[in-house]
Amino acid sequence: MGTLNRRILTTLLLLLAIDVAVVATVASLLTPWLTPLRDAVDAVLPGGPGPAWWLAVVAPALAAFVWAQLRYTRAQTLAAADAREVNRAEYPDLFERVQRLCQQADMSMPTVAVADSDVPNSFAVGTVGSATVVVSEGLLAALSGDELDAVLAHELMHVKNRDAAVMTLASFLPALTNGEYGPIDDALPGSRGSRLVFGALAFVGAYLLSARFVEAPFGSLAFTLSVAFLFGLTVVLGGVLLGVFTAPVVVLGRSLSREREFAADRSAAKLTGNPSALVAALETLDGDATPTPETDKRRAYDGVRGLCFLPYGFEDDPATDEFRVETRSHPPTEARIERLGDVLREL
Template sequence: MAVVGSILFAFYAVAAVGIMAVFGTGVLPLVLVGSVLFVGVQYKVGKWAALRSVGAEDMPEARYPRIHERVEQLSAGMGIDKPTLKVARMGVPNAFAVGRKGAGVVVVSEELIQLLDDDELDGVLAHELAHIANRDVVAMVLGQGIASIVAIAAQWVVLLTGDNELADFFLAIVVGQVVQLLVMVFVLAISRYREYVADSDAKRAIGGGDPLARALEKISSGNRRANDSAVDEQVNALCIFGEGSGLAKLFSTHPPVEKRIERLRG
C-alpha cells in the first residue's frame, strides 16, 4: 500500500515538475490549488453521479427496520456516524458506499435484500461501512484525480513543446490516455487491496467471516445470471463485487472472489 501510494504521488510530482518546466515555477501555487479543487469537484460530482446512475432512493426505516438497526449497531462498533441508507433496483444483487465519515451513504439493491439471509446481509453492510470508516472512497477519488491531473499535464507538455498544431493535438490525446491508463494500474491495485481490508474489518465486526463468504458466493452467482444491470463501470468500482479475468484482472477494481472467500474462511 505504501509503495503503490508513493508511486502515485511520484507521478503527480513528475507532472507538477513538467508543468513548471513549461510555464515556470511561478505556477506552483496554481498547480497545488487547482489540484485540490479538481479532486474536490471530482469527489462531489462522482458521489452525485453514482447515486443518480442507479436511481438510489432513501430507504424507508418503516419498511426496512432491521437494516437500519443493524447499520446503526455496526456503525457504533466501527466508531462512525450512521450513514444515510438508500435502496435501488440495480438488476443485480449488489451494494456500494460513497462519501466519507460523517457524510457517508450506503446503497443496497433490492435484489440483494431478497437474495441474502440476515447474517449474510450483515456481512455485506459491515463491508460497506468499513469502506467509509477507512476513507476508501476518498482514497480512490484522490487516486483517480492524480491519474487525471497527470494525463492533463502530459497533454499540455505535448501541445506546448510541439511544432505541428494538428498532429500535436492528436498526439496529446493519445499520450494523455496512455499516461492515465498507466497511473490507473496503480490506483486499481490500491482498490483491490482495500477490498481485502474491508473484508477483514467486516469479519471482525460481525464475529466471523463465513456469513460474508456465503454472501459473496450468492452475489457472484447472481451477477453471472444477470443479463441487464443498472451498475455502470464507475459505480462498479464501489460495489461489493466485481472482477475481471485474464489480462482484465490488472484493471479490475476487485480481487478474485475465490481468494476473498478463502481469506474470509481462513
C-alpha cells in the first residue's frame, strides 16, 4: 500500500502541475485583453509587476479550476451512468452493508447512488471533501451476500485510498478533448447554438478590449480584421495546447489505473477476510458481461467505463463509432483473480 500511496501522491502533484500549466497558458493567451486588469492589480498590490498578478488572479483561478473540474466531472459521470443518490429508506440492505464495511474500515460513509441499468457494475467517484459509490440495479440483482460485500468493499477502498478523487481529476481534460464534456453547452441549457452564442459574446468582449493595443482606428475594417485574426489565433492555439496538456494526463491516468485496481482488490479482500467472495464476484460479473468489441484501442474506454469495477460500463451495446482517448487500462480479470489467490494464501 505504501507504493500505491506514493504513486497516488505523485500522480496528484503532477496533475496539479499540469493544471498550473493550463491556467498559466490561458492567462498568457489572454494577456492582450487582460492588460487593464493586470495593470490595476499591479498598481494596488505590493510586489511590483508580475508577482502581484500571479498571487491575486492566477492562484485563485487555479484553485477554482481544480474545484470546478472535480465537481463538474463528478456530476457528469453520475449523469452519464444515469445514477441518482438514494437514501436508506429506498435501499436499506445496501445502506446497511456500506455502513458496516465503513465501520470495519474506519472511514466515513460516502454518498450512495444507484444507476438505472441492468448491466452489473459499480464505481466510485470523488471530490475534495466527499465521494460517491455507485452500483447498478443489475449488480444488486446479480450479487448478494458476501459477493456483494466484496464489490462494495472494493469501491470503498478506492475512496479510502483517495485514488477515486485523483482519477476523477484525471478524467476532465481527456473527456474535454474527446468531446464527452461540454461545459459551455451545460452552462447554457436549452440553447442549440450555445457554443456559437458564447463565441459571439467572447468576440464582442475581445473587440471592445482590443482598443487598448490595436493601433487601427476602432471600428474600422483594419481594426476588425486584426481583432478577428488575434481572436482566431488564440482559439486555435488554445485547442492545440489542450491536446498537448491532455497527453501527459492520459499517461498518468493509465499508469495509476492498473495498480489502483489491484490495490483495491487486495484491500477489499483483507477488509472482508474473504478473498474467495471477490473472486466469485469477478467470475460472475465477467462471465455475464457484454464483451467489448475488438476495435481500435483508442475507442475502448470512456470516462465511466474507466472508473468501473469491470471496464464494460453500464451499456448493453457500447457504441464504438466515436473517437475516444483511452485514459485508463483495467487489468485483465484473470490477473486480478491470480493476485487474489496470493492474498488468500497469505490469509
